[in-house]
Amino acid sequence: MELTLANVSKSFGTKTVLEGINLNIQPGEFVAIVGRSGCGKSTMLRLVAGLDATTNGQVILNSQDLHNRINPNIRMMFQDPRLLPWQRVLTNVELGLLGSNSKVYAKQTALQILRSVGLEDRAYDWPAVLSGGQRQRVALARALANRPALLLLDEPLGALDALTRIEMQQLLEDLWIKEQFTALLITHDVEEAVVLADRVILIENGQIGMDIRVSLPRPRARGDIQFAKLVEKILARVMGKTQLQPTESNYALSSLSA
Numbered sequence: 001m002e003l004t005l006a007n008v009s010k011s012f013g014t015k016t017v018l019e020g021i022n023l024n025i026q027p028g029e030f031v032a033i034v035g036r037s038g039c040g041k042s043t044m045l046r047l048v049a050g051l052d053a054t055t056n057g058q059v060i061l062n063s064q065d066l067h068n069r070i071n072p073n074i075r076m077m078f079q080d081p082r083l084l085p086w087q088r089v090l091t092n093v094e095l096g097l098l099g100s101n102s103k104v105y106a107k108q109t110a111l112q113i114l115r116s117v118g119l120e121d122r123a124y125d126w127p128a129v130l131s132g133g134q135r136q137r138v139a140l141a142r143a144l145a146n147r148p149a150l151l152l153l154d155e156p157l158g159a160l161d162a163l164t165r166i167e168m169q170q171l172l173e174d175l176w177i178k179e180q181f182t183a184l185l186i187t188h189d190v191e192e193a194v195v196l197a198d199r200v201i202l203i204e205n206g207q208i209g210m211d212i213r214v215s216l217p218r219p220r221a222r223g224d225i226q227f228a229k230l231v232e233k234i235l236a237r238v239m240g241k242t243q244l245q246p247t248e249s250n251y252a253l254s255s256l257s258a
């Protein structure tokens with residue numbers, strides 16, 4: 001699904017967070033958004049999701065203005081899994097299929113997507129007995145249950161330990177290749193952006209400061225010299241030229257959180 005932001009601005013009172021953003025994302029593209037804390041990344045995603053209204057400009061999905069409304073073809077995933085604790089895993093995933101009129105279909109589809117995130121055997125567990133990584137897998141299954149055309153990811157792996165995070169990146173990439181949705185990922189981790197994205201976009205001063213294509217073959221190897229060079233280049237750009245240039249040891253810890 002093609003997504004276009006046409007001259008999008010967003011202000012909160014007198015504070016302008018985004019100003020005249022123009023962006024086109026092709027169907028099936030994986031785009032990562034990076035930038036310093038508070039630069040407006042989540043605000044941009046919320047505008048695309050229809051959770052917040054633009055001050056100016058349009059969010060256009062397949063030539064149709066979204067008119068600041070929620071669209072069933074768009075799903076969003078957050079840093080916290082936001083599962084209903086009083087519902088079993090299966091029911092939580094079925095919630096992603098709201099609108100489906102057959103219970104049998106909803107159950108079969110939910111079990112199928114749970115299988116694809118490796119959790120079919122946990123379908124009748126409560127969320128509370130799952131690990132943090134497993135809960136995020138359930139959240140991913142719920143987000144993908146109705147096969148959205150556009151998946152918005154607001155730092156969904158940010159709270160996971162390093163190994164689980166790498167596993168989840170692989171899972172996300174596998175599902176993106178299989179399901180062919182368009183993905184828009186906010187991340188503070190430049191390595192994560194370069195592992196997953198076709199394009200990495202930097203937001204700074206309310207505008208797009210950089211839009212860089214990642215043409216490395218997939219799956220991408222962190223140990224690869226081209227990979228490391230690209231991470232270093234992007235990180236240096238995000239940090240600004242007046243900052244210390246990242247070295248091999250500090251770009252491995254490429255968190256941009258303030």
Ligand SMILES: Nc1ncnc2c1ncn2[C@@H]1O[C@H](COP(=O)(O)OP(=O)(O)OP(=O)(O)O)[C@@H](O)[C@H]1O
Nearest residue numbers: 012015017035036037038039040041042043044188
């Ligand atoms: N509802 C709101 N009312 C007022 N100001 C807001 C609101 N939402 C966001 N802001 C402000 O907009 C700016 C951008 O916030 P946003 O959450 O989009 O940043 P971010 O880049 O996602 O930050 P982080 O990386 O820390 O999550 C911040 O200064 C924030 O305080």
